[in-house]
Amino acid sequence: MKHFILITSLLLSNASYFFSQTKNIKELLAKKRVVIIMLDGFGMNYYQNAPMPNLKRLTGTGFFREVKALMPTVTNANNTSICCGNFPDKNGITGNSFLAVNDKEEYMESKELVLSPTIFEKLKKYGIKSALLASKKKSIALLSKGADIALSPEIADSVWVKRLGKAPNIYSPEVNYWTMEAALDILKDQKDIRCLYIHTTDYPMHMWEPSDSNSLKHLMRIDEYIDKISKMAPDAMILITADHDLNHKDRCVDIENALAKKNVKVKIAISAERDKYLKHHRGFGGTSFVYLNDQKDEALVKKELLTIKGVKTVLTKKEASKEYHLMPERIGDLIVFADSLTVFGNLENKEEETLPANYRTHGSEYEIRVPLLILNAEHIPPASYFKYNKDLTTWLFREN
Structure with a gap:
């Protein structure tokens, strides 16, 4: 207890010195x-x-x-x-x-x-x-x-x-x-x-x-x-x-298409990396915001997302907002995080695509x-x- 009090006092003393200066x-x-x-x-x-x-x-x-x-x-x-x-x-x-x-x-x-x-x-x-x-x-x-x-x-x-x-x-x-x-x-x-x-x-x-x-x-x-x-x-x-x-990524998954193959529909899945500089990364990134057609679909969609190769973690809006200090009104109903070698994005008619050996991007916890x-x-x-x-x-x- 004495050690705790001493350490706390030193920390407060250092902080007080900084703010006074x-x-x-x-x-x-x-x-x-x-x-x-x-x-x-x-x-x-x-x-x-x-x-x-x-x-x-x-x-x-x-x-x-x-x-x-x-x-x-x-x-x-x-x-x-x-x-x-x-x-x-x-x-x-x-x-x-x-x-x-x-x-x-x-x-x-x-x-x-x-x-x-x-x-x-x-x-x-x-x-x-x-x-x-x-x-x-x-x-x-x-x-x-x-x-x-x-x-x-x-x-x-x-x-x-x-x-x-x-x-x-x-x-x-x-x-x-x-x-x-x-x-x-x-x-x-x-x-x-x-x-x-x-x-x-x-x-x-x-x-x-x-x-x-x-x-x-x-x-x-x-x-x-x-x-x-x-x-x-x-x-x-x-x-x-x-x-x-930034890190190398070797595959991209289109979440909407991957879910559709499982007969699961969502409103939209948006790569958080998507911007207008497509030559950088083609809009692919390690986080996806998934918006549901109906909130009652949450458990089913989350379950199916976790079966997709490359998906590491799926959080609800409430969980992601708390964990990562995100504004809930501006993220998906579900937030999907990729493993170290996977990114998410729009592939039109494909579920996934193998990426070039020199492809590099970000968006996940690995960056x-x-x-x-x-x-x-x-x-x-x-x-x-x-x-x-x-x-x-x-x-x-x-x-x-």
Whole structure:
């Protein structure tokens, strides 16, 4: 009992010290800018395999912790949670797609769907200017509310093209370098922008495994940009995390077709990974939202789902909402999780398909391990504070 009291006292003492040292965000960002980098797909497999000497050097005097991404491990759910600093049950973004109240399958790519303030909106209340730079334009559509600058190479205007040159194709590693160049431009010439949020694309991770020379080349270039950012803005805190890892998958299952063969019908099964960037992953992912025609079908459908090869776990809406902090109104009646080698998606007239040897994607619990790094910052919370990628910036808003 004495040991428990002593440990508890030490933990409370450390937490009290941190919170007493944390400055008001306006005071903090008047002295130090903050650069937030959400490296899409930069899971632990990539972090551990890439040399990235500049990042590793900066981490030596900074903070690193392996944390969890949020389920489903898809970009919109995780990027929104990082940007808002809370779980999907609060911000409302539970995946890349969902079934709306009108029974229409919709992409989660509208700022009206985000139910919590973004970091840009929070900063605006303090009169602090911010910028969102995203290789994928969908992040601009989803998360730019409150940002003073919202820029994507996919929709760059003539002013930015004149500054940085024509934007590369979205399906290339070079598009990330263009986004990083835009960040350097703002850091150099627009010092009134006190917060930059940079979101890259994971296209290179979908194309190449961590040890592939092309992947290493891409991450070495990203590493060079991190070094340039630290030198261009020596005052800046640099906060880095990822939305998910990636792994090879060897088969895709069409849940609707697989159930139909068993004479079981559902309203629709939607891959949580489904978005408009089909060249990345064809819309296949490790989580599926299954919507029922009738709630009385729940037990039967769940039973049959568990007989399908590649299905690891099936949770009810209530179970998944509680387990993974998901908003129940924006997930299926049943949530299906795949095993390590399976993904779910629409295959038209087939039940399953063998995938190419180089196919890589995410969406399951097997892509949940991601790094969280904080560089050039003071009074960082204890390591125990950081459990998820969404915790990356929340500590900045703690006030005395």
